Amino acid sequence: MQKLIAAVAAGLALAATSGAAQAQISDNVVKLGVLTDMSSLYADATGKGSLAAVEMAVADYGGKVAGVPIQVVSADHQNKPDVGVNIARNWYDNEKVDAVLDVPTSSVALPVSALTREKNKININSGGGSSDITGTACSPNTVHWTYDTYALSNVAGKAMVKRGEDTWFFVTADYAFGMALERDAANVVKESGGKVLGDVRHPLNSSDFSSFLLQAQASKAKVVALANAGGDTTNALKQAAEFGLTQGGQKMIALLMEITDVHSLGIKATQGLIITDAFYWDSNDETRAFSKRFNEKVGHMPTMIQAGLYSATMHYLKAIEAIKTDEAPKVMEQMRKTPVNDFFAKNGKIRIDGRMVHDMHLFEVKKPEESKGEWDLYKLIATVPGDEAFRPLDKGGCPLVK
CATH class of the missing domain: 3.40.50.2300 (Response regulator)
Known part of the structure; x- marks a missing residue:
């Protein structure tokens, strides 16, 4: 009887530990929102190609991270700040999105970054350009990945x-x-x-x-x-x-x-x-290999914004895998201390202001x-x-x- 009780207790302890570990991933899913321009003047540089780049990264990662599935949703912000902020707010509050990616058009990118900080989520910006994103409007919850003014x-x-x-x-x-x-x-x-x-x-x-x-x-x-x-x-x-x-x-x-x-x-x-x-796309064998796959999927060679999104998505997922949580401050810390080495950047680094520095x-x-x-x-x-x-x-x- 004592052995049986000990075995049951051990089993319950293991289950509790496992449950605690699993609970580190909120809602048992990692959900990414691609907020972009699907229909206007930045649609070719971002748009469907941005969504495709994130989906490619998720597929290449295996569709799961830290034992839970990865989901991707997308929306068109129409280059309107109020529309973009309302979409992001709904994603964070009701759809349990963990990170918003891309966000071209700086007049949308800046308030979305501020909202992300308020909600304690993560914003990885590839499409927006204003250097104020990592300047006077910097946030501990935002990474500016690809370029800036x-x-x-x-x-x-x-x-x-x-x-x-x-x-x-x-x-x-x-x-x-x-x-x-x-x-x-x-x-x-x-x-x-x-x-x-x-x-x-x-x-x-x-x-x-x-x-x-x-x-x-x-x-x-x-x-x-x-x-x-x-x-x-x-x-x-x-x-x-x-x-x-x-x-x-x-x-x-x-x-x-x-x-x-x-x-x-x-x-x-x-x-x-x-x-x-x-x-x-034609810089080296690595860039050519990615770009060929992207071209086959989308119908054109990737822009820097789209290539940057694939790189950023991979870096974000690797950070979650390493620490087994999607808690925003901890993921940001892991992303900052991990160099970026892929086809997009060599020895890239994320500074405290959120700027990802690369050639x-x-x-x-x-x-x-x-x-x-x-x-x-x-x-x-x-x-x-x-x-x-x-x-x-x-x-x-x-x-x-x-």
Whole structure:
């Protein structure tokens, strides 16, 4: 009888221990929400491709983490802050989402990051660009994975001023991302010895850039810098060609342009364009292997945002596996102390302000005669180490930095 009682007690203790361990994963599922632009000007750079990248990572991980299933949900925030915040709030409060990923459009990304902190969940941003996400608006619950306005401006601005292209005029999207991009780029130009001759701001998702481009042309600036993205960038470049800006000797630079934009416009229209990017599909065997699989699934090569999401999802799942909990502060701590080494980044690191620091690259779009295939679009000009590309930790105004 004593042996029987001891055996039962041991069994109950084991069951209690197992139950306690299992309870570390909330609701017995790890649920990821991909909040993105499915229908507007950033849909090619993010959208369905962002969702596909996260789904690929989950499938490659095996569909389970720490013994529980992984679920993925998605929604279109329509580039509207109120819509994005309401979706995220419902996910956190009612659908038990553990982490929200992607969130392009900085005017949506910033309030979603704030909400994530309030709810003590995790936000991994790949699509939003404002450097304020890890600056004055930094959060212990948000990781900014792929790029930001500081890195885009820093890499391209220094290189171009050094080449003698030292007078700039900005055509800027009139919302948080565009203004942060112009601010960061203008600072780099001035610090490098150049001058900003003027700027003009346009509404998000514009179709007519004629008046803005005429002002840029009249400025006689050597560089006309587009501080916008997606469909705004492609529309501005098309119309700049019609107005003859480059034929008149001005250099066009797209401070944020994805490979899908270049492909859409065509290599003939974009040849010579200078682009800063975190990822290029044809860099090495690892990037080519991932990109081939992605292309087969989605129908185009991955943008840096989409490649970054696969990398970020894997890093998040590995952190949960390592510590057997999805409790946000503990997962964030594990993510920060674990280097990022995959096809996207080598020796990447997540700082206390949430910035994932990794190498950035400066590319030039090839001439038609240099291209050997449909997606053979870029030639590498320079690779800038992460610590040089991204803003120094003590310069962003993040309250978490001591």
